[in-house]
Every structure is written in C-alpha cells, then in structure tokens.
Amino acid sequence: MKNNDFAMCLSADLFRLKKLKSVIVALILMALLILLTFAVCWIGSNLISRVDVVESADGDLGGVIVDENGNAGISQEEKTAMIAMFDEMNENSLMASGSIASIEFFVMIIVCIFVGKDFSNGTVRLNVSRGANRTHIFFSKWLTAAILVTFYSVFALVMCGILYSFKNSGTFRAHDFGVLMRCFSLELLVNLSIMSVFLMIAFLCRSSGSSLGVSIGLWLVLEIAMSVISTVVEISGGATEWMMFMPLQQMSVAISTAKLTATELCAVIIMPLVYMGASIGIGLGTFLKRDVK
Amino acid sequence: MNALETTNLTKSYRGKKVLDGVNICVREGEIYGLVGRNGAGKTTLIRAILGLAEPDSGEIKINGAVSKRALEFERRKIGSLIDSPALALHMSAMDNMKSIALNIGQSDPKKLRDLLERVGLNPDDPMKVKNFSLGMKQRLAIAIALIGDPRILILDEPVNGLDPAGIFEVRELLQRLNHVEHITILISSHLLAELGKVANSYGIIEGGKLVKELRSSDLDELCKPYIKVVVGDLKTALRVVVENYRPHEFEILPYNTLALYDLSKDIPFVATMFANANVPVLNIYKCDGDLESTFIALMGGLHGAADSQSPGADEPVFEDLEVPRAAQMPHNENPPAPLQDTQAEPAQDAADLPQDEIKEADDEK
Numbered sequence: 001m002k003n004n005d006f007a008m009c010l011s012a013d014l015f016r017l018k019k020l021k022s023v024i025v026a027l028i029l030m031a032l033l034i035l036l037t038f039a040v041c042w043i044g045s046n047l048i049s050r051v052d053v054v055e056s057a058d059g060d061l062g063g064v065i066v067d068e069n070g071n072a073g074i075s076q077e078e079k080t081a082m083i084a085m086f087d088e089m090n091e092n093s094l095m096a097s098g099s100i101a102s103i104e105f106f107v108m109i110i111v112c113i114f115v116g117k118d119f120s121n122g123t124v125r126l127n128v129s130r131g132a133n134r135t136h137i138f139f140s141k142w143l144t145a146a147i148l149v150t151f152y153s154v155f156a157l158v159m160c161g162i163l164y165s166f167k168n169s170g171t172f173r174a175h176d177f178g179v180l181m182r183c184f185s186l187e188l189l190v191n192l193s194i195m196s197v198f199l200m201i202a203f204l205c206r207s208s209g210s211s212l213g214v215s216i217g218l219w220l221v222l223e224i225a226m227s228v229i230s231t232v233v234e235i236s237g238g239a240t241e242w243m244m245f246m247p248l249q250q251m252s253v254a255i256s257t258a259k260l261t262a263t264e265l266c267a268v269i270i271m272p273l274v275y276m277g278a279s280i281g282i283g284l285g286t287f288l289k290r291d292v293k
Numbered sequence: 294m295n296a297l298e299t300t301n302l303t304k305s306y307r308g309k310k311v312l313d314g315v316n317i318c319v320r321e322g323e324i325y326g327l328v329g330r331n332g333a334g335k336t337t338l339i340r341a342i343l344g345l346a347e348p349d350s351g352e353i354k355i356n357g358a359v360s361k362r363a364l365e366f367e368r369r370k371i372g373s374l375i376d377s378p379a380l381a382l383h384m385s386a387m388d389n390m391k392s393i394a395l396n397i398g399q400s401d402p403k404k405l406r407d408l409l410e411r412v413g414l415n416p417d418d419p420m421k422v423k424n425f426s427l428g429m430k431q432r433l434a435i436a437i438a439l440i441g442d443p444r445i446l447i448l449d450e451p452v453n454g455l456d457p458a459g460i461f462e463v464r465e466l467l468q469r470l471n472h473v474e475h476i477t478i479l480i481s482s483h484l485l486a487e488l489g490k491v492a493n494s495y496g497i498i499e500g501g502k503l504v505k506e507l508r509s510s511d512l513d514e515l516c517k518p519y520i521k522v523v524v525g526d527l528k529t530a531l532r533v534v535v536e537n538y539r540p541h542e543f544e545i546l547p548y549n550t551l552a553l554y555d556l557s558k559d560i561p562f563v564a565t566m567f568a569n570a571n572v573p574v575l576n577i578y579k580c581d582g583d584l585e586s587t588f589i590a591l592m593g594g595l596h597g598a599a600d601s602q603s604p605g606a607d608e609p610v611f612e613d614l615e616v617p618r619a620a621q622m623p624h625n626e627n628p629p630a631p632l633q634d635t636q637a638e639p640a641q642d643a644a645d646l647p648q649d650e651i652k653e654a655d656d657e658k
Contacts, residue, residue, distance in 0.1 A: 016384075019388060121380060122380070125345055125379055130372075130373075131366060131371075132365075291347060
C-alpha cells in the first residue's frame with residue numbers, strides 16, 4: 001500500500017468529478033449559450049444589413065422611418081451604427097468567452113455539488129479515517145475545481161474561436177491575439193477567485209443543498225448590492241472607480257479590450273488573489289478545526 | 294501489543310460530555326465488541342479513534358503511535374465503516390471501490406473485484422448504488438473497508454439492514470479475517486447475541502463512560518444459568534434462602550425476584566422449599582443467562598443507571614439479613630416467562646406484580 005499523499009487524493013477527486021453528470025450537462029449548456037450568443041450576433045447583423053436605407057421625410061427620428069415615397073427603413077447612420085454594434089458584440093464574444101459561457105455560474109453549481117456530495121456521502125469522512133491529511137484533501141479539491149475552471153475556460157475559448165473564425169477569417173491580427181490572451185488570463189484568474197469563494201462556502205456548509213443555496217443567495221445579494229451602490233454613486237456624481245475592487249466586480253475589467261490603467265490592473269490582479277487567499281484560508285482553517293461529519 | 298488504546302478520552306458537544314475519561318484497550322488480533330445503548334458514546338469513541346472528532350483531552354494510541362502524524366500514518370492501516378455507509382450514490386459498486394482505492398493508492402482492479410465477490414456483489418453490475426438495497430449498500434461498505442488490506446477493522450453496526458443469510462456471511466467473513474489474516478476488529482453492534490458470536494473481548498459503554506471491559510471467559514462466568522423465582526413475600530423468602538444457600542449462590546433482583554445460582558437444587562426442590570415456609574411463589578423458571586440480559590444488566594438495566602438499583606434493595610427487609618446486593622451480577626429484567634415447572638402458586642406475569650412496587654420502581658427512575 002502506497003502512502004496516502006496529495007497525488008492520490010487528486011487522482012481520486014478527478015475520478016469522482018469525471019463521474020459527475022453535472023460536468024457534462026454544464027458543458028452542453030455552455031456550448032448552447034455560446035452558440036446562442038453568436039447566433040444573435042450573426043442574425044442581428046444579417047437582418048440589419050438587409051434593411052433598406054431611406055432618407056427621412058420628416059427629419060431623422062431614429063428607429064424605423066418612412067421616406068417621402070412611403071418606403072420604410074432606417075437611416076444610413078443608424079444602419080452603420082447597428083452593424084458596428086453587432087461586430088463589436090461578435091468580437092467581444094471572443095474576448096469574453098468565459099463570461100458568455102457563464103463559467104462562474106456553472107462552476108459554482110458543480111463545486112457545491114462535488115464538495116457537498118463528498119461530505120454528505122461520507123467520502124471525506126472515509127478519507128480522513130484512512131489517514132488522509134486534511135490539508136491535502138482541501139487542496140486536492142481546490143486543484144480539481146481549478147482544473148475544471150481551466151478546462152471550461154479553454155473549451156469556451158476554443159468554441160468561441162471556431163465560431164468567430166467563420167465570420168471573421170483573415171481579420172485577426174497579432175495584436176488581437178495578445179489582447180485575447182490577456183483577457184483570457186485575467187478572466188481565468190477572476191474565475192479562479194470566484195471558484196475559491198464557492199469552494200469555501202461548500203466546505204463551510206458541508207452539503208450540496210445548503211452550499212448551493214448560500215452561494216446563489218450570496219451571489220444575488222452581492223450583485224444587487226453592487227448595482228444599487230453604483231447607481232447611487234453615479235447619481236450623486238461620485239467616483240465609481242473603487243467599485244472595481246468590490247467582490248464579483250473584476251470581470252468587466254478583465255474582459256475589457258482597451259488598454260488597462262494601473263488601478264484597473266491592480267483591481268483585476270490583486271483583488272482576485274486577495275479573495276482567493278482569504279477564502280482558501282477560511283475554508284482550510286475551518287476544515288482543519290471542525291469535526292468531520 | 295495493543296492495537297488500539299485510549300487513555301482518559303474526553304469529548305464534549307456544546308458543554309455536554311459525550312465521552313468521559315474512556316480507557317479502552319484492544320489487543321492485537323482480537324475481536325473487540327463495543328456495547329452500549331443509543332447515545333452512550335460508541336460512535337463518538339470510534340470517530341475519535343479514526344480522527345474524525347478531535348477529543349477535548351486524553352490520548353489515542355494506534356499500534357503504539359501517539360503523535361498526530363504517526364496516528365495519520367497508522368490510520369492508513371485501518372478499514373472502517375461508521376454511521377451510514379460512505380458511498381457515492383451516482384456511481385456503480387466498482388466505481389465506488391475505484392474511487393476509494395485511488396485515495397489509498399491501491400487500485401489493482403483484480404483485488405477490487407475479489408473484494409466485491411467476497412461480500413457477494415457482482416463487480417460487473419453497472420447498477421448505480423442509489424438503486425441498491427440497504428443490505429447491498431452495507432456489503433459494499435464492508436468491501437470498501439477491506440480495500441488496502443487493513444490490519445485493523447473498525448465497524449459500527451456492520452450488519453445493519455442485512456438479512457439473516459447476510460448476517461451469517463458477514464460473521465463468517467469477520468471470523469475468517471480475524472483467524473486467517475489476524476486482523477484486529479473493533480465492532481459496535483446493537484445485536485448483542487450476534488456480537489457474542491464473534492467477539493472475544495467486550496467494552497461496555499454507558500453515559501460516555503466505559504463501565505466494564507471483559508474477556509469472553511469473564512462473560513461466560515457472568516452468563517451462568519440460574520433459577521429465577523418471583524415470590525409474594527420477599528422477607529420470608531430471603532430467610533429461607535439464607536438458610537439453604539451460601540451468600541454467593543443467590544441474588545436479589547427487582548420486583549420481589551430472586552436469582553438462585555446453585556443448580557444442584559432443582560426447580561421442584563426450590564418450589565417445595567418455599568411452599569414449606571408458606572412463601573407464595575408467583576413464578577419460577579430456569580434462565581440460561583443469555584448475553585443480552587447480561588449486557589443490559591451491565592449497562593445499568595433497561596432504563597439506564599436508575600435501574601441498576603433494585604427497587605427492593607434499600608428496603609428495611611434486608612437490614613437483618615446478610616444478603617448480596619442486587620446488580621452485581623447479570624440478571625434478566627424482562628417480564629417473567631410463563632411458569633415452567635412449579636408446585637406452588639399459579640403462574641403470574643409482571644403485570645400482576647404488586648402495583649405499589651411497580652410504582653415505586655418507576656418513581657426511582
């Protein structure tokens with residue numbers, strides 16, 4: 001019998017994750033979301049390009065207008081603007097592949113189910129009673145979830161890349177590739193920090209149901225709170241830059257194609273690391289101290 | 294050498310002591326039965342030994358190892374089954390085995406197949422564990438406990454949910470593992486008769502304390518047969534008994550009952566003896582001294598420690614007599630069985646016992 005070390009914990013966790021149906025279901029749903037996003041871009045762009053350009057009889061009112069001969073259509077400016085909007089959406093779909101696939105949402109569900117099930121089924125109990133080191137168990141689960149996040153991110157990127165290339169072959173430049181890699185890396189980092197928070201919640205709750213409930217609740221509360229705060233700050237004319245340091249607010253910076261400022265870089269690199277470190281610390285500390293159910 | 298040993302192990306949950314200075318000693322190669330009622334602290338003790346619950350104080354020794362790291366290492370040699378079987382319900386039996394085997398570093402598929410076959414499960418069955426019967430889950434949990442050729446097995450209620458054939462198979466398996474492979478087994482079970490068939494040492498735990506630790510030979514002594522007599526007049530009956538028996542040959546049990554251990558005086562003799570002294574005999578029969586009754590008595594009776602004192606033990610009737618006090622020896626506190634052989638009064642069951650005495654016993658509880 002070999003020693004019960006980290007590698008063995010990891011291989012067992014990966015085996016159990018492989019057997020989890022939710023992993024495949026999430027993959028299929030992500031693929032559908034990506035397809036849907038690209039479909040919306042293509043269909044929207046095609047529809048707009050087919051709409052007739054007319055000169056407004058009564059001045060440009062925006063939207064659908066009617067010329068002096070009674071033909072309906074949109075103005076040239078509006079058509080150009082809308083095509084540009086769909087093109088940008090198309091390009092963003094590639095840069096924000098993880099976001100359009102809602103990786104953080106699916107990872108939240110899978111991490112809660114995976115860790116919760118291991119607790120409620122008694123697998124964690126069995127491993128601890130077999131002398132497995134609790135720190136190894138925790139980091140093995142963290143690494144398993146991190147591998148899952150990376151796999152989903154790569155899957156989303158590849159799928160978005162393939163779909164993007166159908167319409168935009170030949171337009172992708174070296175500079176775009178650099179931006180793409182930066183966006184992908186930052187997005188992955190943010191997703192890893194979010195995953196760490198959910199993993200911590202799963203280790204605190206120790207059951208699939210309660211950890212899912214707490215995670216979804218926390219997410220909703222944070223999103224609503226952040227929206228309310230930013231709206232209030234905007235209305236009152238205050239600076240909103242600090243908002244990007246708040247929880248779950250780094251993703252928009254990570255997928256931005258514009259050149260990042262030092263503050264933005266700090267928010268998108270330091271904050272995920274802080275959240276990751278804090279959640280690992282709390283999760284591991286609790287797991288080490290508490291009795292195993 | 295002791296395979297498992299605890300010294301003054303104490304554990305509290307929310308201020309309530311669940312384990313209170315427990316000292317158990319499981320010798321290498323023995324089958325140790327842990328006996329106790331629900332909530333007595335058996336599972337907590339097992340969980341502490343396995344590192345699942347951190348004791349407040351006290352020491353755990355596994356194969357002589359004491360330090361945290363050494364204990365972790367020694368626990369790798371322990372197979373366990375605690376609480377409900379630890380199974381991933383969405384996987385098949387073989388996948389469950391693989392999942393745990395990977396954790397232990399023992400993933401030889403042939404060995405895993407052998408283990409499943411040994412407990413009567415088909416390794417090629419793709420059925421998910423969620424569709425298994427309770428018995429099948431229990432068998433799988435036992436197979437999982439045996440992964441990695443453990444030197445110590447700790448089993449909490451291993452025959453839960455098994456049919457009689459399954460119980461027999463598990464018993465055979467445990468005995469084989471112990472006799473052939475010299476695996477030390479710590480087993481906790483409510484099926485006391487079943488436990489009596491496999492264990493050769495016992496630890497009786499009650500209210501978080503280890504009440505007694507016995508070897509098989511001690512238990513045989515405690516389980517000796519006796520004649521049980523329910524009398525109408527305890528005071529007179531005792532005078533007769535003291536005249537005819539030596540102090541260690543009889544005992545006073547609750548509800549006007551006497552246990553007579555000298556079987557050379559048979560039931561007709563005893564009945565005649567009481568009849569001659571005008572002592573009404575309400576019931577008389579021979580008890581085989583079964584394990585269950587013995588354990589129940591050692592655990593403090595059917596209703597806990599309050600029962601360990603006979604309702605009659607403190608009555609003035611004993612003051613002028615030299616008699617052994619009750620609850621030092623095992624006795625069956627179940628309602629008396631139908632009259633088997635008596636020449637005295639007609640049979641009467643516990644419901645017919647004087648109501649004031651029953652009330653008194655209940656008040657004591």
